[in-house]
């Protein structure tokens with residue numbers, strides 16, 4: 001029987017399971033309206049927070065290169081890493097200029113490569129697949145090897161009871177222990193828009209959230225309600 005994707009939590013870089021997930025094309029529906037809107041918001045956030053016109057980006061857990069396409073449209077130079085060969089094969093077929101796709105477990109990649117040339121490291125919707133120990137290992141490696149000027153951008157659902165996700169407090173603490181300081185935040189939350197004609201994915205200031213949530217919660221995928229972006233610098 002096919003597993004629900006939520007059951008793949010805490011996989012710790014188990015390649016076979018992710019290959020299995022990618023036996024279906026686009027398993028997380030990343031080309032759908034909802035995720036594309038998320039990508040637009042993240043792009044806006046990157047443009048606002050990074051002043052250089054050409055960024056060198058390391059994208060960890062790039063899947064089939066869906067967000068990579070957005071980065072390439074901005075003419076950024078991207079190295080994109082994913083554990084799944086199927087995903088990387090599909091990403092390569094997109095023939096994106098200035099994108100290098102690499103199939104490797106992300107902790108191994110960060111440990112074994114010089115990542116000091118990157119201006120930004122993206123950890124989008126991927127950190128929660130690692131166990132506590134592996135999260136620590138990844139963050140330590142990133143802290144040690146990232147350029148002091150570079151920023152780490154993390155996107156994840158927070159304040160959630162699902163075992164897979166961290167509370168916002170714990171996420172910030174974990175990164176803090178590993179030497180990262182919070183750089184800036186939208187002080188807002190990305191709401192997901194399923195069932196609301198693809199319109200509502202936007203940054204909602206926290207003070208408005210409660211009211212909106214009350215109006216709309218029945219349409220929203222619960223674990224996406226608190227999806228949030230964080231930008232960290234090395235302390």
Ligand SMILES: C[S@@+](CC[C@H](N)C(=O)[O-])C[C@H]1O[C@@H](n2cnc3c(N)ncnc32)[C@H](O)[C@@H]1O
Pocket residue numbers: 012013014018028030060061062063064066067081082083084087104105106107123124125126129
């Ligand atoms: C939910 S998708 C997120 C894709 C994209 N970053 C986004 O935000 O839409 C998670 C991706 O991370 C990859 N992944 C999970 N654990 C990984 C690991 N330890 N090393 C490399 N890639 C990993 C999976 O294969 C999958 O493609």
